[in-house]
Amino acid sequence: MTTQDQMPKLLGDLIARNSTKLTEADTRLLDVLIRDPIRAAMENGKDVSSRAGVHPASAVRLARRLGFKGYPEFRGFLQSNLMEGGGDFENPAARMAARLVRAEEGSLLASVLDSEIAALQQVRNAVSDAEIRVFSEALRDCRRVLIFGRGHSAALSSLISLRLNRSGYEAIDLGNQMHQLPELLATLRQDDIVWLLAFRRVSPLVQEIRKVAAEKQAKVLALTDLRSARIDPAPQHKISVSRGGAGESQSLVVPMTIANAIILDLAAIDDGRSLRSLGAFKAFRGESGLSPVLL
Template sequence: MNTKPQLPGFLGAVLSQSGARLTEADVRLIDVLLQDPLRAAMENGKDVSSRAGLHPAAAVRLAQRLGFAGYPEFRAFLQSNLVEGTGDFESGSARIAARLIRASESSALSLVLDSEIAALQQLRAAVTDDGIRTFAKAIRGGRRVFVLGRSHAATLAALIAMRLRRSGYDAVDLSAVTHQMSEHLVPLSAGDVVWLLAFRRPSPVVLEVLRLARRRGATVLALTDVGGTRLDPAPDHLIAASRGGPGDSQSLVVPMTIANAVILDLAAIDDGKSFKALEDFRAFRNELPAMIGR
């Protein structure tokens, strides 16, 4: 008696709808598919059958039993689920593979440009001037600004903290001091601002800092994906914007644009503080080579 393998939702649904009964060869093929679903979505039926140690036509027969015209149609189904980011395909490598599938229809550069442009066009309607001003006011009134993001968001956190420091604000990039984070957070209190960046899912570190900021009475700003996991407890102010749909490039330009808008708006409302600090920084930087020479 054959035991059916554990199927991800989209394959299980197809199996239920087709009413197909799996043969021993089918079980072996599905096991191969599940061991490396990304590879399966890119290979032809002959290659999949070969990896399962079966006749070249075995994958075609499985596809037909599941209601597809042949393996190319079944593979297109797998690729569609890959692009939509469902089931076993919701992973970083799956997202890259999905982009490669789309790129096969055009150049990789065109694919990324189209994704970025579409995400930025959505941003205009998704984020309001009031939301940008709320972030800027919180930073203007804060004593210190602690910025934190993990993974790709750490790159943006570094840029935000650097630009705030150059604008005359006491900003700490917590992403760059992971091992000394406790020391930097000791003075965190009411009057301080914590700016969190959480793309897709917030890391445990981000959630811990959020909870600490809440206990200490600091103002919490959060910049997140539209579809990301909700932050708990909720931040004081939230801007959520899509970085692209499933299979798109998951733009860093979108959150960077929002951050740039906040820092620009900050310069418009802080009574010249940003302008003076930027001029002072420029003058100091011009003197620095001579100072080092001495």
């Protein structure tokens, strides 16, 4: 039997290696697996055979022809491929299914918590206080902060903007001002900051905003995960950190924690500006007749 170390990493490669051994029943099974590899990684051999319209033992025979001891071992191969982010499963649904696979034998909540805790623990060694200080000093000394993120990072962009404004800094969440994006970028100055957020991949719009910032000579900060593609031109300052391994929850808590640390450090170095602004905001909220829901 082929050892696991010699096994191809992807299902497509495994099929190609054993194509001369495959029967008509095998082909029908593989068609079912390839059309829905996420479901295939979750089902047993009997269920897969039923969907393919072949004998219940056909899935076991296929697994053995592909070099596995039985279908459970083949299913383990599919699950590993799912969790390691192989090309067969590179889509959002696959990533969610991978997390379900990891939690299959235990509590789903416990699995998510373990993933988040592990991701947060590695931040301690991955990001230094000096890197946090570089960001906070840039924010302290700027005229205005323009923050931009797409997808999941849009939620963090909104939170950063809210916290900076309450701390007395003019901050604009560009994602909430898309209808005025050209006008806002046209007014960029050398003493402005553009803070970019990019997780998993860098959207074309992030690249375009970076290009405009370079033309306007505005300083650019970037908070990204390790899988994010390169931003070009490179930001003046960048923090990149893992949000979790393959098959694990891709934590939003990690970048949010880093952003919170930056804003907290900003309050420590801006001669009371943040604290005074927060105090004034609290007083205004208490004295105004505006609905607390709106504040």
